[in-house]
Structures are given as C-alpha cells and as structure tokens.
Amino acid sequence: MTIETTTMEDSEDDTQLGNESEEEDSELSDGALQEAFSKGLLRPGMNVLASKGKPCVNNEDGMKQCLIELSTKTLPWVERLDLTNLPAEDIVAKAEGRPPPPEGGVDAENDFQREMFFYRQAQATVLEALPLLKKLNISTRRPQDYFAEMAKSDQQMQKIRKKLISKQAILEKSEKAKKLREQRKYGKKVQVEVIQKRQKEKKDMMNAVKKYQKGMTDKLDFLEGDQKAPAGASQKNPKANAAKKANNAKRKSKDDRFGFGGKKSGKKWNTKESHNDVSGFSSKVAHGKGGKKGSKGKQNKRPGKSTRKNMKSRS
Template sequence: MGSSQRLSIVIYCYIAMETVTETMETMEIESDTDSSDSSVPLLDEPSETEFEINNKSALRKNYDQIKLDVPWVETQSIVSSEPSVIDDINNDVERELTFYKQALEATIEGRKKLMTFGIPFSRPDDYFAEMVKSDEHMSRIRKKLINEEQGIKASEEARRQRELKKFGKKVQVMKIQERQKQKKDELDKIKLMKKKRKGVEDTAVDDDFEIALDEAAAEDNNNRPKKLQKTGHNKKRVMKDTKFGFGGKKRFAKSNTAESSGNISIFGTKNIKKGLKDSNDLKSNTRSKKKIIKSRPGKARRQKERKKK
C-alpha cells in the first residue's frame, strides 16, 4: 500500500468523523428545544428509539474530494457484486456463511486481476519463511506432545490390561462353575440309576452298570488336560491307607470274636515254628543289607585317592 493511499484514507476518516460530530450536535440542539417547548412530562425510563445516521450525499461528496486516480494494484480493494442480505442477524451460522461467500467471491476476483497484471501471489516451493518461535522452543513443544501421546498410550494399555484381567477372572469362574455343574449332574445321574436299580438281583445288569460307570470315568479322564490326569497313586495316601486302613470300623479291629476265639488251629506247633523261621529270615536279610552298604572313607583316605588320580 502506497503512502498516497494511506494519506487518502486518513483524510477520509477525519472528514467522516467531522460530519458525524456536526450531525450529532445538531440533533442534540433540536432535542433540547423540543423538550423545553413541549408541556409533556418527562418519562422515568429512557426512550428506546434509535437514530440512524447515514448521510449518503455528504459522504459521497467527501469521497469524491479525497478520491485519487490510482491503479487497482495500489489499493487491491474489491467490492462485492451483490449486497449482503441476512434474514436474522442474530443467527451466527447464517451471518458467518454470508461473510464466507463474500470473501470467497472477492478472492476469486482478486486472483484473476493479479494474474492479468502478472503479479505473483503464490509462495515459491523453495521458500522457507522464518518462524516466529525458535527451534529450541519448538523442540520443547515437540517433546511435550510426545510425552502426552505416550502417557495416553500407557493409560490405554493399562486400561486394556485391566479389562483383560477382569475378563480372564470371569472366564475362570465360569469354567469352575461349569465343572461343578457337570460333576453335580453326573452324581445325580448315578444316584438316579442306583435308585432305579434297587431290588434288582440280575448280576449281568449290575456288571453292565459298573462297566458304564467305568467308561464314563475313563472318558472324563481323557477329556481332562494332561497336567490334571494322575499318573499313579499318591504316596502320602498309600502310607495313610497302610497305617489307618481304607475306612470302615477302626475300633476293636484286633479284638477276638466268637469265631476267632473258638479256632485253636493257629496255635499249633507248625504255625509257631513257621512264624519263628520267618522272623529269623527277616533278621538275616536286614543284616546282609547292612553289610553290603559301604561306609564313607575318611578325609585322609579321600585325599590320598585324589593324589593317586
């Protein structure tokens, strides 16, 4: 924008302000005379009447006085071809859309005129403008953005892990409940079959029933994971069984009955000699085993053997 254009704009603004000031003073004087002459009492509330000041003839006259005959390139001002008409000025969307259309029309028209005058208006491809902020400032901003992004990713990952953990626990509980239900159903079936078979003395049918139970148990073991399948008896269980028995009556297990007290055949000389012989054999076997076990050599002997090697 040239210096002549700036000067013309300043003059135009000054003249417009003077015109508006004179008009306002004239209106104030007229209102004072009207209020003094009239006998109507003044209202308590101020009047909401708005006065429109648009003296087109005076503005046009002043414009013609300050107008300069300069080419369009100096001013680069474009007037819209159609006046802006807004039905509802309080509607922000409609108002902004009108401004957008007006600016778009002016941009297209100005681009055509600049191309006609041969004036470049696009930035070259190899042009690098100096940034307002320094590289150090931008690096700090970049680091901050990266940290925020990483924090968001970490929180999302933690939330996903929590959801997976909850889902895993839910699946585990469902699996346990399913197994318990399956076990209960099988026991109920067995009880029902036993009730139905009460009073039946057919051994063949009993054998079929036992075989069916064995097959069901084998199928259940096959369906289980390999880790859960037992390869043999529990040693702890075996030891307790040998010590305490397999259930049933525990008290008076070694007491005599009428049959055992009446049977004196076990007290014969043959049985007594046989018992003594068996006990002697056991003692001899334990002694031979003790002899076979070699004792550990002493420290000096072990050192000599190491030196020989």
C-alpha cells in the first residue's frame, strides 16, 4: 500500500508541475487573471478583443477583369495619347553625307548617340500626333488671351515680389559700390600720374634754369612751358621762325655785352670810400638848376654807348 501511494503522489506532482508550466507559458492564464482581478489591476475597457487580420486573397480572375477594363484598347486615343514610333530620319547625317546608323545599332554607352536617338523618336511622335490632334479639333497652341489662375494667393506672391525686389536692390547696391571703388582707384591712379608728371616738369625746369645760369646753354625755350609751339608750327609759319631767330641773335648779343650768370645783388651798395668821396657832387645837378629852360643840360646827358661799355668794364 505504501508503495502504491507513493507512485500516485508522484504522478499527481508531475501533472501539477506540467499545469503550472503551461500556465506560465500562457499569457492569459486563468490564475494570472484571477490574481490581477483580486489586486484591482483589471478595469473595464483595458482589454480589447483583437480582430483577426484580413485574409489575403489572390483573385486572379478579378485582376484580369480589371486589366481588361483598364486596357488601352477599350479607350479612345484622345484619352490615351500614346504612340509608339521609330526615330525620324537623321537630317544632319543626310546633309553631311554620312550613312544613317543601322537599326538597333545605337551604342547605349555613347551619350550623344543615345540622346539623339531619343530626340529623333520624339520628333517622329510629334509629327504623327499633331495631325491627329488637328483632325480631332484639339488645339495645340495656347491662345493669346489665355488666363491661368495662380495656385498661390496674392499675399504669398506679394511676399515673393518683395523678397525679389530686396535681392535686386542688394545686388544693385553691391554693383554700385564696386563701380565706385573702381572709380576711386582709377581717380587715385590718375592723380598720382598727374603729380608725378608735374614733379618731373618742375625738375626739368630747375635743371634747365641751372644750366642757363651756369652758361651751359643759351636757350630760353623752357620758359614757354606748355605754350610752346609744336614741332611743325615753325615750318608752317616762316615769320614766326624769323622772329625767333632775331630774338635769339639779340639775346646772344646782350650776353656777349653784359654777360650772364654770377652774383648780381649788392653791386650798387655804397662802401666807406664811395660814401666819403664827394668830388663828383654838384649842387646844380642835385637841385636841377643847371642849364636854361628848353635846353638839355650837359650834366644830364646820357653817356655814349662806348663810354658806358668802358665804365661797365672798369667797374
């Protein structure tokens, strides 16, 4: 009896353990629900029955029927506007005398050939579609008075307009500032060139004056400055050329007679000897009483040319 009791108890324990493991594996076990209900964790509306997913049905017959209804053959061409064309004739190759490429001979890796093939195919499609549209009285050109309503509101377009105007104003201001900087640079460059030119002219003038003072030249052309006549003016005006030569001769004779250069200031200053020498003083000459009225006094007569030259040389 004892042995049998033991075996029955063992079997009951095994079934209990199996049930517990099944309850633990099950998410919605009765024991867990009772325990949750006793603790107050279950409330109305927390648990919702999950609906089963929509079964996937592969209705081949229905799909084929829809395909037939949507087939292009059942709709008029004006609703489809589909055309399948071969490329148009290559006019450029024909004009240049090149043989056209064979059918299917376009290299897919050659971008130029591929794009030209698409272009000629579209050209052939347009040449075929335009007469068909014209035949169906469908206009292909936009009328002159065509009016299309804007998708955006007037307020949005005003904002866009203001933004574009502000951008344009900024660009114009930038261009104006750029031009002003360039003008300033050019003006500064011109100003520097003018100053350098004036300095050079002044330097040349001073060098010419020094040469004239030292007797290295007898020309006074540098005094004429910018008013100097051009090179061909003397050839056209012989009178001016002759007058210029006469002036040069006169200048030369004066230089031979009186000399040039050297110290000129202080020559007429009195010295101690000349101040004490009164031998040449005459009261008649000093007070203008010499000679009769209407006659020239001998004491006031100017010495002759040779006398003055000798006096100049003695001094």
